[in-house]
Amino acid sequence: MMHGGGWWSYLSYDEEQEPPKVDRALLRRVWSYGRPYLRGLIGVMFTIFVISGLGVVPPLIIRELVDVALPEKDLGMLTVLGLGMIGVPLISALVGILQRWWTSRVGEGIIFDLRRELFDHLQRMSLRFFTATKTGELMNRLNSDVTGAQQAITGTLVSIVSNIVSVMAILIVMFDAEWRLTLLAVAALPLFVIPARRVAKVLRQVTQDQMEHNASMSAILQEAFNVSGALLIRLFGRWDHESRRFADQAALVRDYGVRRAMVGRRFFAALGLVSAFGTAAVFWVGGFMVIQDEITLGTLVMFSALLTQLYGPLSAITNSRVEFATSLVSFERVFEVLDLETDVPDPEQPIPISPAKGKVEFSDVYFRYQSDEVEGLEAVKRWRRTADAGPVVPQASTREWALEDVSFVAAPGELVALVGPSGAGKTTTSYLVPRLYDVNQGVVAIDGVDVRRIPFEELAATVGVVTQETYLFHDTIEANLRYARPDAGRSEIEAAARAANIHDMISALPEGYQTLVGERGYRLSGGEKQRIAIARVILKDPRVLILDEATSHLDSRSEALIQEALEKLMAGRTTLAIAHRLSTVRAAHQIIVIDEGRVVEQGTHETLVAHDGLYRQLYETQFETVA
Ligand SMILES: Nc1ncnc2c1ncn2[C@@H]1O[C@H](COP(=O)(O)OP(=O)(O)OP(=O)(O)O)[C@@H](O)[C@H]1O
Ligand SMILES: [Mg+2]
CATH class of the missing domain: 1.20.1560.10 (ABC transporter type 1, transmembrane domain)
Incomplete structure (x- = not known):
């Protein structure tokens, strides 16, 4: 709708259009x-x-x-x-x-x-x-x-x-x-x-x-x-x-x-x-x-x-x-x-679960990313402009469902490893537990209660996540750690940092725990950031832990530090680990193998290796061994 011509061309504007009334x-x-x-x-x-x-x-x-x-x-x-x-x-x-x-x-x-x-x-x-x-x-x-x-x-x-x-x-x-x-x-x-x-x-x-x-x-x-x-x-x-x-x-x-x-x-x-x-x-x-x-x-x-x-x-x-x-x-x-409604609404009749035991259960879960309706502000625009609404939903995934008929149970305290090729749906599975998204069909439950019925605050307190990418706010290290638990004392923060093998590194910084990090602050290395994230979750002390292991190759010392921190973190919690390390899958009580959104194999490391399937293939080609 560019206007050519002189100033007079600006004098008129599609006067036929009917905007909403002042009602x-x-x-x-x-x-x-x-x-x-x-x-x-x-x-x-x-x-x-x-x-x-x-x-x-x-x-x-x-x-x-x-x-x-x-x-x-x-x-x-x-x-x-x-x-x-x-x-x-x-x-x-x-x-x-x-x-x-x-x-x-x-x-x-x-x-x-x-x-x-x-x-x-x-x-x-x-x-x-x-x-x-x-x-x-x-x-x-x-x-x-x-x-x-x-x-x-x-x-x-x-x-x-x-x-x-x-x-x-x-x-x-x-x-x-x-x-x-x-x-x-x-x-x-x-x-x-x-x-x-x-x-x-x-x-x-x-x-x-x-x-x-x-x-x-x-x-x-x-x-x-x-x-x-x-x-x-x-x-x-x-x-x-x-x-x-x-x-x-x-x-x-x-x-x-x-x-x-x-x-x-x-x-x-x-x-x-x-x-x-x-x-x-x-x-x-x-x-x-x-x-x-x-x-x-x-x-x-x-x-x-x-x-x-x-x-x-x-x-x-x-x-x-x-x-x-x-x-x-x-x-x-x-x-x-x-007026935009959230598609992950607060439960109307919440069922409290705390103190949670930590049983996590997926039953016949179906999930897809694109919904039938247009999302976000796009929805707003389309409502106003039916005329030039183009195709606004990107075809994000080639398959219809990101997850199809996924079922498994993680008993309290168990370590469950999710493995599978890239794009299989592992991260997606993990997103459904803290309700970053809601399922389209089936149920995700903690201690037998549908996560959609658990009060948000409780769900957030029960489920802790260490993501692949660590995000830190532009604030001091201490404030970033304290984000997990605002009332934590200085000694608790240091204890968590020690457990995550990051305390010595922080103390060596000129400003220690007061060092500014994040977008405009001190740039921590990838491995350091991961350990800060681990310390943050240790401080939060959730019953259910979700761990998306980073695939970045770190040197063996750094790997060992993270490995040790993770072991301490996982101890005594129900853990869903998206595993890239051999040590993690070996230690898992149960391994769920996902391919193209479906659970294709399930069992322990020994039984799955013995069975000549996808896991065996992944085991031979993918897992990183830590020296
Ligand atoms: N926000 C999104 N919108 C649409 N599709 C998505 C979105 N996020 C992921 N997908 C698609 O869903 C599928 C599963 O993605 P997911 O991130 O769960 O894979 P993954 O198993 O974690 O892979 P990786 O090992 O590479 O991390 C992929 O095909 C991906 O393209
Ligand atoms: Mg992933």
Whole structure:
């Protein structure tokens, strides 16, 4: 939808499109965010009345000046009027400060509430949501959309109310002085109500488009400038490609910005003309009336002063629909996110299991990654744009089910090894226990209770995971370890680090446990990170442990350190280990061999090696032996 041609091409925009209506439910919901700030809002309204009321005082002073003080050569009155001309703006300015204080308190308060609600809601979304959504787009909703929503309440509402109050005050004074001239001045305005409605619609659509393009631009920024992305761009030398990708998106944002600025300009220009005609008519007819001695010169001068104040607010009211509709877009975008339902919901009738014994059972489990519905923010967009919704579900897996008919039981305290070729579904299996995803069919149970019925907090406390990739927050090592158990004392943290064979390494760092790690911090090696992750889980002390052994080849010393740490970690817990080390499978009470999403063999190392199948093959080619 690029626009060629000159500036005039921006004047029209597919005006046929029907955006959603400003309905009552939406307004009620928007209002629910303003209600907690009722006192502040009343304060704002009060200041609006004072400031708008004061606005008509200077023209009244001018009339007195022209009609009374000057003809009567009254110096005392002249001084009083002069002081009034200073006093009025002074009071206005002081009340203005108060208004600023109240509006910013209300506005920032609403931003705070919306942000917090969004953050809380998004945190609860499933892993599926985060794999389907770009981080940058989420950031955008939390930043610009929230700010835009706040603008709807404090900016637009304040401007609408103050314009209405100003116009009322001005009209009252004008009518009181000379009603015929007043009618003449405002006669043409009702003509503009209908075009204003159409402009509002179009502007709302353009604003929506612009915000979407903004969000995509944020997404590109986020991808390019996080550490991993920056690394990749550099290593592949793809600067030009990235620059072009960004420039294309930024150009769209630019074009939509220009378009938004141009929407309804013909309308606004016409509105401007009305005020010119109105002013001219008032001067002409009013001048005539002064000559005929029907009104005083002071009244005419006052009228001309009031007129300059009248048309601005009057046209602002005429298009307040426009402004309000635009500001609602942000609210809608925020609500869209708040209304997304998580596909891993909290149990309605939770069954507590703690203290858990740790029996883990898979019964006839079927699972697939792609669901029939579109996920994440894509779902939101499709809802709005049925027209250009392309195929949004990527064909992620070649087979229909990532897991098919998987059943096995891990008794409390048992070590169960999951083995199989790459892409078989081992990691997927492990994801179902802590409910990173929910099964499509069948049941995953701990101690006989379906994991979907276990309260989330309990499930999180019962199941501990050491993933292939270790993620550390940008914080101190101590804080990263403490993440597992916030109330852990210093000695417990050190004990866990010792058990994970990482204490000596940490102590040798200049800042020890206070060393900053993560994206912008100290870069730990792969093996060190793994041991930190192990220490973190040791501290958490879960009944059920899931271990996705990293395949990275470490030197034998480092391997031995990890090996030893893992043995301590697994002792006494039910462990599902996605095993790449021979020592792990050898020690396992039970080995589950998975291929293409199905359990193909099951047994101990000895029985499976004796049987000439997939396990035997894997054993001969894949497992890493540790010296
Ligand atoms: N988020 C996802 N969306 C769609 N498909 C996925 C997703 N994650 C994994 N898959 C697919 O599911 C299948 C099983 O993947 P899984 O990660 O469980 O394999 P794995 O057995 O752990 O392999 P590896 O040994 O290489 O880690 C693969 O075909 C993979 O492409
Ligand atoms: Mg895996």
